[in-house]
Amino acid sequence: MTAISSSEGYAPFRDYRTWYRITGSLSSDRLPLVVAHGGPGCTHDYVDAFKDIAALDGRAVIHYDQLGNGNSTRLPDKGPDFWTVELFLDELDNLLNHLGIQDRYAYLGQSWGGMLGSEHAVRRPAGLKAFVIANSPANMRTWVAEANRLRRELPDDVQATLLRHEEAGTITDPDYIAASRVFYDRHVCRVTPWPEEVARTFAIMDEDNTVYRNMNGPTEFHVIGTLKDWTIEDRLHRIAAPTLLISGRHDEATPLVVKPYVDNVPGCRWVVFENSSHMPHVEEKALCLSTVSDFLKQFD
Template sequence: MEQPDSHVVVRTWYKVLGELEAGACPVIILHGGPGFSHSYTLPHSELCATRGLPVIFYDQLGCGRSTHLDQPPAFWTLDVFMDQLDSVLAHFNITAKFALLGHGWGGMLAATYACRRGTPGLQCLVLTNCPASTELWTVGSNALLAGFPQDTRTLIVEHEGAGTIESQEYQDAMQRFNETHLCTRKPWPTELLQSFSDLMDDPRLYLIMNGPSEFNIIGTLKDWSIIDELSQIACQALVINGLNDVSQDVAVAPFFHNIPKAKWVQLRISTHMPFFEEPKRYFKVVGDFLSMF
C-alpha cells in the first residue's frame, strides 16, 4: 500500500484476517514502540478466529516492513502516524465503521487519533497497556525501577547518562527489568523476539521519539499528554493494564476518569503483555467488548 506525501511515496506493509465486507466491525491493531513491528501483536488473530472479527495489522512508518525514512526529529510528529492510519482506513474503504486497538505507544496514537480526528465511523477504542501522558508513564516506570537492587538502578542511570546504552551490562540490566515488567513468559514468545529484533535492526525511531529507555524519555514524545482532550472522545473505550505493568495505574487512570464512556479492567497476573501472559482472560475481556459493535 502506497501513501504519498509532499516529498516521497512510502509503503505500508499490512496483513488482513477475515472478510472486511462481511459486516462485522474491522479492528485495526496499532503496535507499540515507537519502532516495534506488528509481529508481537499477532496473538490478536484470536479475535478473528474466535469472534469472527476482521483484523488488520500493519507496520507503522519507520518500523518493520514498512518504509524506513531518514528524517530529522521534527518530521516525526503524531500527524505522520495519523496520516498513515487515515491512509489505511481509506485503502480498505472502512472509514464508516472501524475499531482501534492500540498497545503501548499504539494506544497513545489511538487516543490522539480519537481526540483529534475521530469520526462517526470510529465505533470504539481499546487502549491496552498505554499511558495518558509521558510524564505519568515515567512516574510509574521509575517507581518500578526503585524496586530493584541499588546496583541495578545505578548501572542503568549511569549508562543512560553516559550514552553507553549499547553496553552488555546495561542490556543485561534492562533485560532483568523487562522480564519483570514487560513480559514474564519464559522463554519470550517468538513474536515478541521478532519485534525486538526489528527494533534493533533500526532503532532510530525509538531513539528519536522516546529516548534511551522508559525511565528517561527525552525524545519528541517527552511532553506528550492527551489528558486535557480525552473528554472529546464520543465512543466507548476499554482501558486495560496489568498489575505489574510498566504502564502503571497512575498513567492509565486519566483515561478512565476523563473519557465519558470508559471501562477499566486490570489483569492481576499480567505485566505489559497480557495477550502473552494471560491470554484467556485478556481475549475474553477484549472480545466481549468488541463484539458489541
C-alpha cells in the same frame, strides 16, 4: 482453533508505503478491528496474538507496521522533525481509506498505539465505533515518573549499572542492555523466555531503532525523545466512541499512568489482568482476547 485466511498488502502513503495484513474477511458484518503497535518504533509482531480474535468472533483483524518500522518503508536518515504524531495520524487515516473501512471500524492500540488512537479518537471520527486502549499512558511525564519509581525497586546493582552507563552515555553497552532487561522482564513481558513474536519485535528494533530513538529515547524509563512532554489528559473528554481500557497488575503502565482514561473518557470501562504486566495479550492471552472480543461484539 479454526484456521482463518489472511492476506497482505501495501497502502501507498506519501512517497512511501505502509504494510498491512488482514486476518479474516472484510466482507464480514462484524466491525473490522485495526490493531496498532506500540513503541513508537515497534512492529506488529509482538501484538500478533490479536489476530486470533478473527477465529473467535468472525471479524477481520488488521495489523499494520507504522512508517519507519518492520515491513513498511524504513527511513533511518529521518530525524526528530519528521517523526510526529501528525504523521502517524495521517498514515492511519490513509490506511482506513485504502481498505475502504473509514466509515465503520474498531481500533485497538497497544501502549504508544493507544496514545495514537486517543489522538485519533479525540477528533471524533464518524467511523470509529469502538476503541480499545491497551496499556497506554495519557501523560508521558507521569509515565516516566512511574517507570523510575519501578526502577528504584530493582536490585541495587542493577540500578547502579543503569545509572553508570546513562551518565557515561554508554547505553549501547551489553551491561546496560542486560540491566534494562531486568526491568523489562518485570514490567513489560513476564513470560520467560519471551514468546518468539515478542523477541522478533525487539530484534527488529535492534536493527533499526530510528523511530523509537527519536520519539522515545533509549529505554522505557530514559525518555528523552520528542514525546517526553506529550499529554492528552485535557482532551480525553472529547472521545465519543465506546472505550475499553486494559492493563496489567504488574504493568509499567501503572494505575496512576492509565487512570486519566478512566476519569476523563466518558463511560470508559477498565479491566486489569492480574497475572500480566505490559502484554496481557501474551501473558494471559485467552482471557485478554475474549475480553476484547466480548467488548467489540456489543457494537457489531
